[in-house]
Amino acid sequence: MQQFFAILKDSFREAVDGFVIYVMLALAAVLIVLVASVSFTPDSPDVALPKVLPKFAILYPDQGKGTFPTAVPVPLKYQAANAQLGANGAATFILEVDRDKERDGALALPLDGFRYAVYTWTKPSGPKVENPFANRNRGPNVSTELGIVAPPAASADDLKGVTDEQMVAFLKFQFAAFVGVHESDVTISRRAGVAEPAYAFDVQLNNATTARGWTQSVSVLFGAVPPFKSRPLGASVAFIQDQLVNGIGAAVTLMLSVVITAFFIPNMLRKGSLDLLISKPIGRVQLLVYKYIGGLTFIFLLSAFTIGGVWAVTGVRSGLWNPTFLLVVPVLTFTFAILYAVSTVIAVYTRSAIAAILITLAFMFFLYLLGQAKTVFDANRIVNEFDLPEWAYTLVDTLNNILPRYKDLDKLTTSFITDGTVPVGDARIRGIFVETPSWAGAFGVSLAFIALMLGLASWRLVKRDG
Amino acid sequence: MSVIETRDLRKTYGRIEALKGVSLRVEKGQIYGLLGQNGAGKTTLIKILLGIVGKTEGEALLLGAPAGAVEVRRKVGYLPEDHAFPGYHTGYSLMDFYGSLYGVPAAERAKKIPEALELVGIAGRMHSKIKTYSKGMKQRLGIAQALMHDPDLIILDEPTDGVDPMGRKEIRDLMADLKNKGHTIFLNSHLLGEVELICDRVAILQQGKLVREGTIDELTKTKGTYTLGLLAGQTFPTDAVTALGFPVRALPDTAGHFEVTLPDGKTIEPVMKLLSERGLTVVHIVEKKQSLEDVFMTTVEGAEPGVDRKRRRGARPVGGGE
Ligand SMILES: Nc1ncnc2c1ncn2[C@@H]1O[C@H](COP(=O)(O)OP(=O)(O)OP(=O)(O)O)[C@@H](O)[C@H]1O
Ligand SMILES: [Mg+2]
Numbered sequence: 206m207q208q209f210f211a212i213l214k215d216s217f218r219e220a221v222d223g224f225v226i227y228v229m230l231a232l233a234a235v236l237i238v239l240v241a242s243v244s245f246t247p248d249s250p251d252v253a254l255p256k257v258l259p260k261f262a263i264l265y266p267d268q269g270k271g272t273f274p275t276a277v278p279v280p281l282k283y284q285a286a287n288a289q290l291g292a293n294g295a296a297t298f299i300l301e302v303d304r305d306k307e308r309d310g311a312l313a314l315p316l317d318g319f320r321y322a323v324y325t326w327t328k329p330s331g332p333k334v335e336n337p338f339a340n341r342n343r344g345p346n347v348s349t350e351l352g353i354v355a356p357p358a359a360s361a362d363d364l365k366g367v368t369d370e371q372m373v374a375f376l377k378f379q380f381a382a383f384v385g386v387h388e389s390d391v392t393i394s395r396r397a398g399v400a401e402p403a404y405a406f407d408v409q410l411n412n413a414t415t416a417r418g419w420t421q422s423v424s425v426l427f428g429a430v431p432p433f434k435s436r437p438l439g440a441s442v443a444f445i446q447d448q449l450v451n452g453i454g455a456a457v458t459l460m461l462s463v464v465i466t467a468f469f470i471p472n473m474l475r476k477g478s479l480d481l482l483i484s485k486p487i488g489r490v491q492l493l494v495y496k497y498i499g500g501l502t503f504i505f506l507l508s509a510f511t512i513g514g515v516w517a518v519t520g521v522r523s524g525l526w527n528p529t530f531l532l533v534v535p536v537l538t539f540t541f542a543i544l545y546a547v548s549t550v551i552a553v554y555t556r557s558a559i560a561a562i563l564i565t566l567a568f569m570f571f572l573y574l575l576g577q578a579k580t581v582f583d584a585n586r587i588v589n590e591f592d593l594p595e596w597a598y599t600l601v602d603t604l605n606n607i608l609p610r611y612k613d614l615d616k617l618t619t620s621f622i623t624d625g626t627v628p629v630g631d632a633r634i635r636g637i638f639v640e641t642p643s644w645a646g647a648f649g650v651s652l653a654f655i656a657l658m659l660g661l662a663s664w665r666l667v668k669r670d671g
Numbered sequence: 672m673s674v675i676e677t678r679d680l681r682k683t684y685g686r687i688e689a690l691k692g693v694s695l696r697v698e699k700g701q702i703y704g705l706l707g708q709n710g711a712g713k714t715t716l717i718k719i720l721l722g723i724v725g726k727t728e729g730e731a732l733l734l735g736a737p738a739g740a741v742e743v744r745r746k747v748g749y750l751p752e753d754h755a756f757p758g759y760h761t762g763y764s765l766m767d768f769y770g771s772l773y774g775v776p777a778a779e780r781a782k783k784i785p786e787a788l789e790l791v792g793i794a795g796r797m798h799s800k801i802k803t804y805s806k807g808m809k810q811r812l813g814i815a816q817a818l819m820h821d822p823d824l825i826i827l828d829e830p831t832d833g834v835d836p837m838g839r840k841e842i843r844d845l846m847a848d849l850k851n852k853g854h855t856i857f858l859n860s861h862l863l864g865e866v867e868l869i870c871d872r873v874a875i876l877q878q879g880k881l882v883r884e885g886t887i888d889e890l891t892k893t894k895g896t897y898t899l900g901l902l903a904g905q906t907f908p909t910d911a912v913t914a915l916g917f918p919v920r921a922l923p924d925t926a927g928h929f930e931v932t933l934p935d936g937k938t939i940e941p942v943m944k945l946l947s948e949r950g951l952t953v954v955h956i957v958e959k960k961q962s963l964e965d966v967f968m969t970t971v972e973g974a975e976p977g978v979d980r981k982r983r984r985g986a987r988p989v990g991g992g993e
Contacts, residue, residue, distance in 0.1 A: 485773060
């Protein structure tokens with residue numbers, strides 16, 4: 206343990222000796238300040254409600270417990286009238302529901318669309334819908350089903366049986382799922398005197414303007430740039446945390462870290478340096494592994510600083526404290542562990558930092574391309590948009606099976622950032638289009654790859670004279 | 672138990688035979704010097720002992736354990752030749768790093784590091800980055816790191832390389848001091864005068880073979896040679912002395928001085944008698960004692976030529992390094 210910490214400390218010294226680390230810290234600080242400069246101002250209900258209410262057409266069956274929505278959203282118009290903003294961001298309004306005259310004429314629908322929607326919501330999920338375009342011949346693991354379920358059949362009596370309580374429960378769920386308020390913050394009662402199939406409800410949403418699905422206008426540079434966009438708060442935070450930090454920021458961090466850490470091992474192996482170390486009571490494999498972990502600690506600390514900083518400032522500025530964002534720190538470190546294992550092998554065999562940098566970056570780029578190709582190919586299996594030869598699928602699948610799942614790690618972080626920021630109704634929709642890879646697959650194959658690389662490097666180091 | 676023991680140790684690097692069966696033994700409390708020309712295999716021997724390179728054949732034991740065993744290295748300090756310390760460390764932080772690798776507890780390191788650096792005379796600069804050190808300072812740091820964890824055995828590969836004369840004296844005193852405290856020191860050096868001053872035993876390695884081994888006294892023991900000089904103008908009776916059975920040689924460097932070697936069991940007496948009988952006046956008489964350098968020169972001359980002369984014999988050139 207003492208030796209382990211001694212080597213970590215040594216790697217740390219080596220890292221802070223160069224100037225690149227300060228460039229990285231400065232970049233991280235700039236990023237944090239930039240994110241801190243984003244101001245969020247909640248929109249009035251008149252602006253916010255028309256943006257969220259159309260989503261009520263999406264129905265999750267089984268009282269909202271069904272993850273997949275029904276295939277045919279019922280065309281209804283949800284509108285707010287007499288909207289008022291009270292204390293603590295409470296919104297009160299009359300919710301009017303009526304047939305969507307422009308759309309429902311074309312479809313053969315039961316007469317009362319709203320009752321049908323509530324009925325669908327209360328019933329268990331139907332079977333998944335088969336994809337009529339699916340190309341069944343390619344890829345045994347590819348499901349030919351779509352991420353939507355068939356709606357239930359309903360008789361006129363079934364619809365008549367829908368109660369006011371069920372309507373209220375349904376609407377509470379919709380507000381929770383798409384505005385992101387707690388169901389306990391929603392008060393709804395049906396208004397009398399409206400002729401069916403139109404309905405009206407008195408609604409009060411407490412803490413509505415700070416909810417994830419409520420739109421807020423965004424301005425940057427501490428208000429110097431006037432508000433230019435109005436989006437749901439959760440979507441804005443997801444953009445900052447996923448696209449900006451986990452996307453661009455992480456890519457830059459990975460590349461710069463590859464550069465800095467590529468020098469650690471060649472420097473250690475330099476003539477005159479290695480003898481000093483291996484004459485100490487420490488085994489060579491141990492030395493190499495400790496040194497490797499030293500490199501990882503470096504990016505762990507750096508990303509903890511950056512991610513922690515961005516997390517704190519987005520929390521303070523937006524009021525949305527998303528803990529899942531912090532998971533980016535270990536995942537990014539793990540992603541770097543893959544790259545650094547490659548760097549280590551190259552360093553041990555060539556003893557050249559330049560070779561280690563170039564080959565590692567090329568490998569990173571290759572994994573990125575492979576991930577993109579895999580995504581496109583898998584999508585094409587379902588929609589069959591263009592014709593690809595059989596061997597192309599085999600090649601991409603095989604490479605994906607044996608190489609680290611670089612893209613999967615990215616998809617995983619994106620999916621948990623989304624879950625932590627946008628309302629559950631929106632997150633489920635995203636889940637239909639972007640498949641969440643398995644943790645076991647993403648980490649297992651990558652771990653095996655890292656072990657193989659370190660094994661090769663250790664073998665070489667143990668074999669060599671001095 | 673010997674501190675170092677090798678038996679018929681062999682090492683080949685590809686086609687280069689660096690060690691061709693070396694057997695030696697170093698006992699506790701000795702200062703042992705290993706001499707030899709460039710490329711003789713001195714560094715190779717040390718590296719095998721420390722497990723830095725693997726042996727090809729034979730046996731090497733360090734403090735009773737097979738050479739290369741990790742744990743035994745805890746009790747060994749090592750100064751490599753051509754060392755390159757990481758420049759991002761200060762003298763102090765480097766010692767702290769190495770001390771941790773040796774398992775020296777933090778409190779002890781805090782006490783011992785300044786002491787060790789003081790011993791080698793660089794305590795004043797211990798918080799400067801190593802990249803600002805002079806060659807000699809780095810060498811002194813190298814010595815300090817080899818002894819701060821109080822090792823039983825200290826292996827020094829050319830310890831005074833790059834150190835100024837005053838510093839060399841300090842280092843010699845330091846070694847004598849360590850020896851008195853019971854440490855064993857094994858060193859490689861080209862500075863024969865120094866080796867003669869401090870070593871108890873020396874071994875001479877010639878092209879991977881041990882050609883001489885013994886205490887300094889044993890090796891430098893005079894064979895009974897006298898230098899004689901007569902009063903100016905007198906002629907030395909070379910033929911008459913030779914006829915007595917004493918080989919004579921005129922010393923080319925000092926005119927009028929002659930070297931007389933005594934045959935076994937004889938004294939200089941008969942020669943003195945002959946000179947006085949002839950009315951010659953001896954104004955200079957010195958019994959010659961060989962220096963280690965003489966021993967070394969005659970040894971390596973008598974043996975195979977050193978690597979640097981291989982070329983002359985038409986053999987392929989031997990480069991250093993890898
Ligand atoms: N890593 C290596 N690869 C190949 N040959 C080597 C290696 N190290 C040493 N040699 C060769 O082994 C022989 C002995 O080298 P070694 O370094 O032991 O000599 P030395 O006695 O220490 O010389 P010097 O006085 O110059 O330090 C030389 O011929 C050298 O070229
Ligand atoms: Mg040497």
